Amino acid sequence: xxxxxxxxxxxxxxxxxxxxxxxxxxxxxxxxxxxxxxxxxxxxxxxxxxxxxxxxxxxxxxxxxxxxxxxxxxxxxxxxxxxxxxxxxxxxxxxxxxxxxxxxxxxxxxxxxxxxxxxxxxxxxxxxxxxxxxxxxxxxxxxxxxxxxxxxxxxxxxxxxxxxxxxxxxxxxxxxxxxxxxxxxxxxxxxxxxxxxxxxxxxxxxxxxxxxxxxxxxxxxxxxxxxxxxxxxxxxxxxxxxxxxxxxxxxxxxxxxxxxxxxxxxxxxxxxxxxxxxxxxxxxxxxxxxxxxxxxxxxxxxxxxxxxxxxxxxxxxxxxxxxxxxxxxxxxxxxxxxxxxxxxxxxxxxxxxxxxxxxxxxxxxxxxxxxxxxxxxx
Amino acid sequence: xxxxxxxxxxxxxxxxxxxxxxxxxxxxxxxxxxxxxxxxxxxxxxxxxxxxxxxxxxxxxxxxxxxxxxxxxxxxxxxxxxxxxxxxxxxxxxxxxxxxxxxxxxxxxxxxxxxxxxxxxxxxxxxxxxxxxxxxxxxxxxxxxxxxxxxxxxxxxxxxxxxxxxxxxxxxxxxxxxxxxxxxxxxxxxxxxxxxxxxxxxxxxxxxxxxxxxxxxxxxxxxxxxxxxxxxxxxxxxxxxxxxxxxxxxxxxxxxx
Numbered sequence: 001x002x003x004x005x006x007x008x009x010x011x012x013x014x015x016x017x018x019x020x021x022x023x024x025x026x027x028x029x030x031x032x033x034x035x036x037x038x039x040x041x042x043x044x045x046x047x048x049x050x051x052x053x054x055x056x057x058x059x060x061x062x063x064x065x066x067x068x069x070x071x072x073x074x075x076x077x078x079x080x081x082x083x084x085x086x087x088x089x090x091x092x093x094x095x096x097x098x099x100x101x102x103x104x105x106x107x108x109x110x111x112x113x114x115x116x117x118x119x120x121x122x123x124x125x126x127x128x129x130x131x132x133x134x135x136x137x138x139x140x141x142x143x144x145x146x147x148x149x150x151x152x153x154x155x156x157x158x159x160x161x162x163x164x165x166x167x168x169x170x171x172x173x174x175x176x177x178x179x180x181x182x183x184x185x186x187x188x189x190x191x192x193x194x195x196x197x198x199x200x201x202x203x204x205x206x207x208x209x210x211x212x213x214x215x216x217x218x219x220x221x222x223x224x225x226x227x228x229x230x231x232x233x234x235x236x237x238x239x240x241x242x243x244x245x246x247x248x249x250x251x252x253x254x255x256x257x258x259x260x261x262x263x264x265x266x267x268x269x270x271x272x273x274x275x276x277x278x279x280x281x282x283x284x285x286x287x288x289x290x291x292x293x294x295x296x297x298x299x300x301x302x303x304x305x306x307x308x309x310x311x312x313x314x315x316x317x318x319x320x321x322x323x324x325x326x327x328x329x330x331x332x333x334x335x336x337x338x339x340x341x342x343x344x345x346x347x348x349x350x351x352x353x354x355x356x357x358x359x360x361x362x363x364x365x366x367x368x369x370x371x372x373x374x375x376x377x378x
Numbered sequence: 379x380x381x382x383x384x385x386x387x388x389x390x391x392x393x394x395x396x397x398x399x400x401x402x403x404x405x406x407x408x409x410x411x412x413x414x415x416x417x418x419x420x421x422x423x424x425x426x427x428x429x430x431x432x433x434x435x436x437x438x439x440x441x442x443x444x445x446x447x448x449x450x451x452x453x454x455x456x457x458x459x460x461x462x463x464x465x466x467x468x469x470x471x472x473x474x475x476x477x478x479x480x481x482x483x484x485x486x487x488x489x490x491x492x493x494x495x496x497x498x499x500x501x502x503x504x505x506x507x508x509x510x511x512x513x514x515x516x517x518x519x520x521x522x523x524x525x526x527x528x529x530x531x532x533x534x535x536x537x538x539x540x541x542x543x544x545x546x547x548x549x550x551x552x553x554x555x556x557x558x559x560x561x562x563x564x565x566x567x568x569x570x571x572x573x574x575x576x577x578x579x580x581x582x583x584x585x586x587x588x589x590x591x592x593x594x595x596x597x598x599x600x601x602x603x604x605x606x607x608x609x610x611x612x613x614x615x616x617x618x619x620x621x622x623x624x625x626x627x628x629x630x631x632x633x634x635x
Contacts (some may be wrong), residue, residue, distance in 0.1 A: 324439065329476040330462035332436050332469075333486075333542070334493035343489060347480030347525070 015270065016042065018082035022093060026044055026087035033084055034238075037266040037298055042205040042234055046087065046125065046151050046179060052370030053150055055128045057099060060114040064107075064140070069097035069251035070131055077131050081157035081185040081265055084209055084240075091153035094127035098157070101142065105135040105161070112141040112169075112358050119178070121150035129155045134166040134192075141357060143166040148319075149175040160194045160219070167195040169356055173368070174203030184213040188219035188248070197356055198237060198254075200227040201368060202236055206235045213242040213249065216359035223252040225267075226352050226365070228372045229295070231260025238268040239284070243277035252284035257369075259376040261294035267317070271302040273310060281311040288319040289348050291341070291376065342373055383451040385413040386435075386468075386550045386582055391446035393427075393434045398575035401442070403432045408446070412550060419585045419593060419618065422604030423626040428586045429473060431604070432554040436470040437463050438516065443547040465494055467549030471539035471556050477527040483538065484508060484522035487545055494546055511544045514574070516567050532559035540571035550582040551575065557592035569595030590622045606633040 019025065027047050028035035035043065035316035052141035059066065070077040077098055101113070119126040132142060138161065146152065152174075160166045173182050182204055188194045200206045212221045227235045241250045256265045267286040288297035301315035320342055349369060356362050393405035404427045412418050429466065433442040435448055439459035446526050448455040455463050456563065478486065487508055492498045500506075512521055515537040527535055541553055557565055573596060576583050585596060592613070593601075601618045603611040603626070610629045620626050 120387055135588075325476045326478060328436075328438055328460060329472065330478070332464050333490035333546070334461050334464040335489060336459075336461050336493070339489070339493065343481055343486070344478060350480045 001168030015084065015242075015272065016140075018084040018088075020078070020083060020089060020092060022086065022089050025089050026135040027087065037209055037268075038205075038236060038288045039264075041236055042179065046153075046181070049123050049125065051095065051124040053119065053126040055126045055152070056116075056118040056120070057128070058116040058118070060116065064101060064103060064109070064113045067100045067102040068268075070100050071097060075100070075131070076133060076159050077129075077157060078229065079212075080159060080187045080213075081155055081183060083155075084211070085184060087181040088151050088155055088209065090125070091127045091129055091155045091182055094125075094153070095129035098129040098131050100131045101133070103132075103134045103140050103166070104162070105137055107135075107138045107140065109140040109290075112143045112361070114143045114145070116145045116147070117152075117154065119148040119150040119152045123150075124231060125151050125153065127153045129157065132158045132166070132168065134158075134160050134164040136161040136189075137163045139165040141169065143358065143361060144168065144170045146170070146172050146180060147174055149178045150183075151179045154180065154182035156182070156184040158184070158194070160188045160192040161163060162189040163191040164189070165193045167197065167357065169197045169199065169358070169361070170208075172198070172200040172206050172208075173180060173208070176202070176204065178201070178203040179205040181205070183209040185210065186213075186221070188212060188214050188221050189218040190218045192218045193222075195222045195224070195355070197352075198225040198227075199365060200225070200235045200237070201372065207238075208236070209238045209240070211240045214245040214248045217245050219245075220249040223250070223254075224352050224355050225254035225256070226349050227254070227256040227265060228369055229256060229258045229263040229265045230372065230376065232262040234264045236266035236268075238266075240270045240273070240286075241282065242279045243271065243273045243282065246277055247279040248277065249280065250282045250284075253352060254286045255288070256297065257289045257291055257348065257350060258295035258297055259291040259372070261292075263295040264297075266298045266351075267300065269315065271303050271313070271315075271316060273303070273305045273307060273313060275306040278307055278309040279311055280313075282313045284315045286317045287348075288318060289345065290321050291345070293306040330363070342370060345369065345373055359365075383414050383549070383580075384412055384449070385451065387447070387449045387551060388435070389449075391431075391448065392444045393430055394444050395426050395430070395441055403444075404441070404607055405434065408608055412584055414549070414580045414582050416572065416600065417576055417583040417585060417596065417598045418600045418602060419598035419603045420604050420631045421587055421590070421618065421621060422609070423630060424588065426604045427589075427607040428604050429554055430607075432470055432552045432586055435463075435552055436460060436468065439477065456580045460481050461493070464548075468616050469543060469546060469548035469551045471536075471543060471553045473555040473558065474587045475527045475539055477525070479525050479528050481526050483525055483526055486526045487522075487542065490546060492541065507545065514544065515541050515571060517541065527536070531579065533561065533564040536560055537564065537571075538566055540568050543575055544571060545574070548581075550584070552584045552586065554586045555588060556585075557587055557589065565592060566595060570597050593618045603629055605629045
């Protein structure tokens with residue numbers, strides 16, 4: 001047996017390097033690995049009418065303010081997020097001046113920073129690029145609420161400084177007909193804790209690419225996701241955690257419910273453990289709860305491991321029905337089928353929604369899920 | 379003067395399940411009357427249909443009642459949904475309680491109580507009641523925060539069923555092999571729970587078991603030997619002792635062609 005040369009320069013099989021140039025990202029034909037799950041009928045309209053449509057960005061409260069907007073190459077912009085697909089490249093190219101939120105060093109906020117992104121366009125393409133910098137030792141939650149109608153391409157570029165604790169909650173609660181695509185990418189510094197919580201509810205198409213890498217040894221990233229996929233809806237979450245430094249941690253836990261004909265969810269969880277990333281620990285999980293006939297959930301965890309010198313790496317994926325035995329047990333305790341379903345689905349999501357850490361938002365999300373359920377079983 | 383409740387009356391009950399070869403008869407004419415204040419034990423070998431009887435009474439969709447009747451204090455149950463039967467006062471302690479991830483015991487108990495009584499119990503008294511019921515089953519307060527049956531040991535699952543019996547306090551309780559998988563201490567704790575429930579005097583217990591050992595803790599008024607989908611023999615507590623000695627063999631021989 002021969003042992004081949006140890007690769008010193010490894011390009012991930014999962015993720016070719018990104019590019020800012022639109023030409024490097026041809027319009028998807030549906031055959032590309034990264035686009036093969038997304039229905040062309042939903043992607044194509046995005047590239048048809050590219051006239052700019054406005055995005056309304058509202059920062060509520062006065063805990064934090066906008067810093068100087070950033071052009072590509074200015075400050076941190078472009079250092080962390082390099083577009084991995086055409087929509088991210090488009091969003092980047094469209095936004096000359098990115099909104100820029102800075103959480104100064106040592107700032108500790110008890111209340112979340114609320115940012116509402118609203119699109120009300122019946123035609124055209126709304127694009128946005130947001131840069132969030134959590135400086136050393138800061139602690140905050142940034143709540144991004146997306147809503148409205150139209151087509152929205154949104155990038156979020158995040159730097160989590162040393163010892164900072166940053167939670168980014170991204171809620172996708174669009175009107176029917178809306179599409180939301182984009183790339184969120186964070187770089188986590190040593191000693192920092194980053195949490196990203198994606199909540200995807202409304203709209204026809206939601207497709208988020210959510211990436212994390214590290215700027216040094218020993219950062220932690222937790223990626224959570226909650227989605228409720230209705231008839232005809234396509235919700236796709238694609239994660240890429242690049243363990244490019246030693247001793248980092250990552251945990252991903254995405255849970256979704258599907259209900260109604262044509263409800264379709266996709267979860268792709270790519271984790272790359274580079275040769276130098278010794279002593280890291282990673283786990284990723286995706287669970288789907290299928291509530292009716294005619295739904296489809298794709299769940300694709302990928303671990304690419306270039307060093308065995310790690311604390312642990314694992315993944316799990318499951319797609320289950322709301323099962324008859326569960327239903328019988330609850331009904332035998334007096335609950336009617338609707339109540340039983342509600343209890344089970346609430347239970348399924350409760351632990352993740354509790355991670356949001358903002359009570360009024362948690363309650364609103366639970367209420368929203370109750371409404372989704374009620375609408376589906378009516 | 380109000381009438382004495384007539385009890386849980388099972389009359390000529392026939393039940394079948396769907397198999398690949400077509401419907402298969404499991405219960406072949408069961409007759410049994412459980413009066414308030416009584417404890418009946420149903421004993422029988424594996425595969426005799428004991429659990430089918432329990433599930434059929436509770437309304438599990440897998441089991442089709444093909445003929446016969448089940449009346450609870452005069453109310454015909456066979457046409458009712460699972461939850462309506464529970465609301466009428468029937469409770470089934472399951473042999474294999476089901477996991478409900480993310481739903482805490484306390485939330486589950488409160489939801490069940492609300493569904494059964496039609497209104498939510500006042501929060502204050504209820505929390506105390508739950509704590510006391512858990513304490514009687516030797517489960518600590520932390521237990522109420524755990525997800526229903528998730529990661530429970532076999533003994534914890536059965537104790538949790540008896541906690542429900544205690545708090546929901548149905549008119550008639552069917553205990554389906556509640557003793558299986560219990561160690562000696564858990565068996566004692568669970569039996570005490572059942573005895574406390576029965577001691578109210580106006581409740582009925584249908585205790586389904588494979589072994590006689592639980593009958594050292596819970597004294598039945600009647601013992602039924604269940605073989606091949608029907609009751610083959612009835613008697614008092616002595617019958618259990620006889621079974622202890624001679625087993626089910628002679629009853630099985632009688633039905634084997």
